[in-house]
Amino acid sequence: MEFAYLGPRGTFTEAALRRLPAAKTATAAPMSSIFEVLDAVRRGEVDAGFVPIENSQEGTVTITVDELVGGDPLVIVGEVVLPVTFVLASEKPVAEITTVASMPVALAQVRKYLRRELPNAVVHQALSTAQAAQRAADGEFDAAVCPPFAAEAVGLPVQAFDIGDNPNAATRFVHVVRPTAPPEPTGNDITSLVVYIDYDRVGALLGVLTEFAIRGINLTRIESRPTGEGLGRYAFFLDCTGHLADARMGEALMGLRRICDDVRYLGSYPRDHSDAPVPPPAGLSDADFADAAAWLDRLRGTGA
Numbered sequence: 001m002e003f004a005y006l007g008p009r010g011t012f013t014e015a016a017l018r019r020l021p022a023a024k025t026a027t028a029a030p031m032s033s034i035f036e037v038l039d040a041v042r043r044g045e046v047d048a049g050f051v052p053i054e055n056s057q058e059g060t061v062t063i064t065v066d067e068l069v070g071g072d073p074l075v076i077v078g079e080v081v082l083p084v085t086f087v088l089a090s091e092k093p094v095a096e097i098t099t100v101a102s103m104p105v106a107l108a109q110v111r112k113y114l115r116r117e118l119p120n121a122v123v124h125q126a127l128s129t130a131q132a133a134q135r136a137a138d139g140e141f142d143a144a145v146c147p148p149f150a151a152e153a154v155g156l157p158v159q160a161f162d163i164g165d166n167p168n169a170a171t172r173f174v175h176v177v178r179p180t181a182p183p184e185p186t187g188n189d190i191t192s193l194v195v196y197i198d199y200d201r202v203g204a205l206l207g208v209l210t211e212f213a214i215r216g217i218n219l220t221r222i223e224s225r226p227t228g229e230g231l232g233r234y235a236f237f238l239d240c241t242g243h244l245a246d247a248r249m250g251e252a253l254m255g256l257r258r259i260c261d262d263v264r265y266l267g268s269y270p271r272d273h274s275d276a277p278v279p280p281p282a283g284l285s286d287a288d289f290a291d292a293a294a295w296l297d298r299l300r301g302t303g304a
């Protein structure tokens with residue numbers, strides 16, 4: 001199997017990919033942008049892609065979600081949650097730094113540090129932290145905000161360690177492939193999907209949330225993203241606890257299929273929050289769903 005991932009060598013994405021079981025026996029091709037990674041998967045140039053999707057400090061990595069919301073369908077089959085710490089890498093001491101670069105999501109996580117220590121530095125964007133480190137090493141910028149291992153990879157000295165505003169920051173990365181059946185349920189899974197609703201129908205979003213709530217499915221994330229049709233036109237990106245194979249999830253998805261303009265299934269896959277407890281389904285048990293299905297089958301067969 002060959003992966004494409006957000007490179008170059010030295011990114012957090014590369015570090016997270018090394019933690020993905022499916023990558024243990026795969027080759028990995030670094031690519032310069034999230035779009036290129038997902039486009040390579042869509043074109044069949046590689047078997048799988050690995051990209052960041054959410055950060056505990058800044059929320060959604062919008063380019064990833066926007067690429068999953070639109071375009072040819074892709075599905076998520078795995079995730080890795082990686083703690084992230086940032087350094088300021090530069091040949092110059094902090095007092096002499098006038099330009100600094102990094103990926104927008106990284107810059108947002110060191111906002112307070114930059115305001116405090118580099119208030120007059122000009123901030124530049126890069127496609128990844130490791131790309132910023134390489135461009136700083138090449139002399140294009142004075143400094144880069146990047147992982148410690150990216151500074152080491154390009155031979156840049158570290159002028160400051162642990163510059164992130166939140167010492168507990170973590171980023172979630174996803175393993176995406178062209179549409180395929182989901183991995184087997186583990187009992188600790190996430191199902192991701194996008195719903196497109198009829199904006200002009202009052203309560204349309206409540207109807208979506210109700211399809212989960214009445215079946216005891218816990219929503220762990222909801223993110224509205226513009227569809228590009230015009231101001232106020234949004235798709236809703238949802239993460240919820242459970243697996244496509246669960247009766248309750250299947251019923252909820254059929255309900256969404258009936259009431260939404262469109263539903264895009266983005267995958268059921270094992271959670272990597274192995275330390276976090278799995279909230280039990282609210283109210284209804286799996287046995288309740290099995291009993292109701294058997295009861296309906298009896299009614300259809302015998303009328304009683």
Ligand SMILES: O=C(O)C(=O)C[C@]1(C(=O)O)C=C[C@@H](O)C=C1
Nearest residue numbers: 011012013052105106128129171
């Ligand atoms: O640029 C990198 O090193 C990446 O892996 C991307 C990315 C991100 O976009 O979230 C990953 C983790 C950090 O939050 C900062 C940047």
